[in-house]
Amino acid sequence: MENVKVIIWGIGAMGSGMAKMLLEKKGVDIVGVCSRRSHVGENLFDVLEMDAAGRQPIIVTNDIDTLVKQKSADVVLVATDSFTRDTFDKIKKVAENGINVISIAEEMAFPKAQEPELAEKMDQIAKENGITILGTGINPGFVLDLLILALTGTCETVDYIKASRVNDLSPFGTAVMKGQGVGLTEDAFMSGVESGEVVGHVGFPESISMVAEGLGWKISKIEQTREPIISTVARETKYVSVDPGNVAGCRHCATGEVDGEIKIDMEHPQQIHPSLEGQDTGDYIWVRGVPNIDMQIKPEIPGGIGTIAMAVNMIPHVINSRPGLKTMMDMPVPRAIMGDMRDMIER
Amino acid sequence: MENVKVIIWGIGAMGSGMAKMLLEKKGVDIVGVCSRRSHVGENLFDVLEMDAAGRQPIIVTNDIDTLVKQKSADVVLVATDSFTRDTFDKIKKVAENGINVISIAEEMAFPKAQEPELAEKMDQIAKENGITILGTGINPGFVLDLLILALTGTCETVDYIKASRVNDLSPFGTAVMKGQGVGLTEDAFMSGVESGEVVGHVGFPESISMVAEGLGWKISKIEQTREPIISTVARETKYVSVDPGNVAGCRHCATGEVDGEIKIDMEHPQQIHPSLEGQDTGDYIWVRGVPNIDMQIKPEIPGGIGTIAMAVNMIPHVINSRPGLKTMMDMPVPRAIMGDMRDMIER
Numbered sequence: 001m002e003n004v005k006v007i008i009w010g011i012g013a014m015g016s017g018m019a020k021m022l023l024e025k026k027g028v029d030i031v032g033v034c035s036r037r038s039h040v041g042e043n044l045f046d047v048l049e050m051d052a053a054g055r056q057p058i059i060v061t062n063d064i065d066t067l068v069k070q071k072s073a074d075v076v077l078v079a080t081d082s083f084t085r086d087t088f089d090k091i092k093k094v095a096e097n098g099i100n101v102i103s104i105a106e107e108m109a110f111p112k113a114q115e116p117e118l119a120e121k122m123d124q125i126a127k128e129n130g131i132t133i134l135g136t137g138i139n140p141g142f143v144l145d146l147l148i149l150a151l152t153g154t155c156e157t158v159d160y161i162k163a164s165r166v167n168d169l170s171p172f173g174t175a176v177m178k179g180q181g182v183g184l185t186e187d188a189f190m191s192g193v194e195s196g197e198v199v200g201h202v203g204f205p206e207s208i209s210m211v212a213e214g215l216g217w218k219i220s221k222i223e224q225t226r227e228p229i230i231s232t233v234a235r236e237t238k239y240v241s242v243d244p245g246n247v248a249g250c251r252h253c254a255t256g257e258v259d260g261e262i263k264i265d266m267e268h269p270q271q272i273h274p275s276l277e278g279q280d281t282g283d284y285i286w287v288r289g290v291p292n293i294d295m296q297i298k299p300e301i302p303g304g305i306g307t308i309a310m311a312v313n314m315i316p317h318v319i320n321s322r323p324g325l326k327t328m329m330d331m332p333v334p335r336a337i338m339g340d341m342r343d344m345i346e347r
Numbered sequence: 348m349e350n351v352k353v354i355i356w357g358i359g360a361m362g363s364g365m366a367k368m369l370l371e372k373k374g375v376d377i378v379g380v381c382s383r384r385s386h387v388g389e390n391l392f393d394v395l396e397m398d399a400a401g402r403q404p405i406i407v408t409n410d411i412d413t414l415v416k417q418k419s420a421d422v423v424l425v426a427t428d429s430f431t432r433d434t435f436d437k438i439k440k441v442a443e444n445g446i447n448v449i450s451i452a453e454e455m456a457f458p459k460a461q462e463p464e465l466a467e468k469m470d471q472i473a474k475e476n477g478i479t480i481l482g483t484g485i486n487p488g489f490v491l492d493l494l495i496l497a498l499t500g501t502c503e504t505v506d507y508i509k510a511s512r513v514n515d516l517s518p519f520g521t522a523v524m525k526g527q528g529v530g531l532t533e534d535a536f537m538s539g540v541e542s543g544e545v546v547g548h549v550g551f552p553e554s555i556s557m558v559a560e561g562l563g564w565k566i567s568k569i570e571q572t573r574e575p576i577i578s579t580v581a582r583e584t585k586y587v588s589v590d591p592g593n594v595a596g597c598r599h600c601a602t603g604e605v606d607g608e609i610k611i612d613m614e615h616p617q618q619i620h621p622s623l624e625g626q627d628t629g630d631y632i633w634v635r636g637v638p639n640i641d642m643q644i645k646p647e648i649p650g651g652i653g654t655i656a657m658a659v660n661m662i663p664h665v666i667n668s669r670p671g672l673k674t675m676m677d678m679p680v681p682r683a684i685m686g687d688m689r690d691m692i693e694r
Binding site: 021024138142146147149150151152153154155156157158214215216217218289290291293294295296297298299301302305306308309310312313314329330331332333334335336337338339340343344 | 368371485489493494496497498499500501502503504505561562563564565636637638640641642643644645646648649652653655656657659660661676677678679680681682683684685686687690691
């Protein structure tokens with residue numbers, strides 16, 4: 001059997017992380033890398049500062065059309081956007097060339113939550129072309145949705161779910177700091193929320209909708225709040241510094257109501273250096289039902305590595321899947337691939 | 348669409364728990380219950396001490412042949428055995444009548460670990476008859492295998508896995524006490540291990556093999572140890588009493604080696620009243636790799652409810668599945684069913 005063939009679209013932190021991970025795996029080859037501008041014309045091994053170990057150069061291109069020409073790969077990992085609307089045309093192009101798609105755009109984890117028409121279209125295109133489209137990532141895609149659902153699999157009934165992902169933003173760059181309002185005064189933060197510049201987490205409507213649909217709950221309302229995490233101490237990273245009294249991050253919360261009652265309650269406070277105020281990071285899930293389940297993962301599963309790993313580890317499942325737009329709850333559980341990826345492909 | 352039709356084979360603690368759970372769900376009917384001896388001829392609602400709420404009586408029968416006559420149900424839940432060898436003929440009979448099977452026999456969670464020939468036969472029978480056979484349960488089936496695999500889905504690489512399930516046997520009856528050696532002297536426990544009367548946990552080879560195969564590790568050796576948990580205090584339940592110095596339970600451990608190195612390390616100490624010596628119960632998973640993951644669920648997911656729920660919650664997935672002998676890692680994640688079960692069936 002030939003090696004699994006993968007194209008990576010987008011060579012930012014996520015795309016290059018996927019490339020690095022794939023180059024360490026057996027039974028899989030990267031057959032193309034597409035970038036809009038950065039690194040075009042460069043050899044991927046140089047971009048990643050990796051030893052090619054005798055392998056042919058992989059030249060980064062900005063010509064996606066040539067790259068995805070009829071069935072040139074088994075799957076394209078699309079790592080370019082956060083929103084379904086922005087990534088739709090890219091996914092369409094890949095799908096229409098008969099190639100499976102894995103997207104890490106947050107909204108693609110459950111696109112019908114906010115873009116039901118585009119989701120319907122993608123499902124149709126996927127089926128017409130006999131391929132699978134999947135959105136995944138650490139969150140949405142795992143911690144606040146798939147993992148919750150998996151735990152409820154051990155429950156006779158579920159009444160209420162609370163989940164929290166407390167993480168540390170310190171490693172991230174300027175774009176993330178802006179999106180979370182880190183370093184702002186409280187007033188500037190509130191204006192930023194108003195104007196949409198402070199977005200907080202992208203993915204709550206997706207996670208809540210996936211959990212609800214998975215359980216068979218009809219969600220009547222999803223509400224979100226974004227509050228500043230005011231620091232009482234000075235905090236600093238390479239990219240930002242926060243004076244005492246200013247904003248160290250965004251406490252983004254969301255609830256999902258079923259028949260006027262809050263059944264799903266999620267929070268995702270993201271800040272730099274939470275440990276400076278004694279805040280432990282972690283992923284927490286509390287299921288109230290029969291039985292109750294109290295889970296914690298401390299520290300939290302890191303977001304960057306987790307998203308990179310999820311996208312790569314889902315490749316065999318996506319290749320094996322029936323055609324259509326799928327979500328993580330349609331697929332077998334993701335799992336690390338420590339052997340030959342070809343052994344996971346069903347003939 | 349008609350309601351999903353379920354037959355339950357075995358009306359012990361697990362089978363009757365499944366019946367009770369199913370009778371509370373929408374879009375599903377119990378169309379038959381089979382028991383070898385107990386409750387034969389009785390109305391299921393009386394056996395369960397439940398209000399029939401206007402529903403037709405469901406009479407427990409010992410005539411499985413009539414019950415499973417050609418495609419009389421969508422699935423049979425077989426809740427009668429622990430070992431593949433003992434349950435094989437029952438599964439075969441159901442499968443040959445064109446009905447899907449969910450088994451909670453521990454070894455059926457990954458039957459090819461210890462019964463590769465029977466597993467091969469079941470796969471063949473399932474495919475010939477266009478049905479799915481699945482083994483599930485809380486453990487094996489979830490805590491020490493599927494949940495571990497799901498967590499590794501967020502990992503780029505995995506080097507080593509340790510997992511522990513610490514539970515409380517106090518609610519269980521005489522058979523479980525004997526199987527775990529509870530109440531014995533240390534010497535009697537050791538002889539019981541020797542003679543096979545003290546079995547400890549059934550499922551380690553299955554869990555270790557599933558995790559290894561899921562990751563792509565080739566296991567070269569599985570080793571198990573069974574040690575007495577000596578109580579320093581008096582412990583007592585309705586069914587057994589333990590004098591200080593005697594055995595409160597069995598610390599059953601198992602390891603899986605890959606290329607001469609222990610890569611999977613599991614322990615499952617089971618005892619009555621662990622809290623009397625300050626022992627918290629819980630489910631713990633430690634993944635060492637990129638990244639490390641430290642998970643805990645405290646207290647542990649209860650074994651009885653968990654197994655009942657897993658069997659029932661997997662019904663739609665088994666109906667939707669491609670034919671064959673499947674394991675939990677082939678299927679979408681289990682999830683609680685709070686809506687109409689028919690909504691989860693793919694047309």
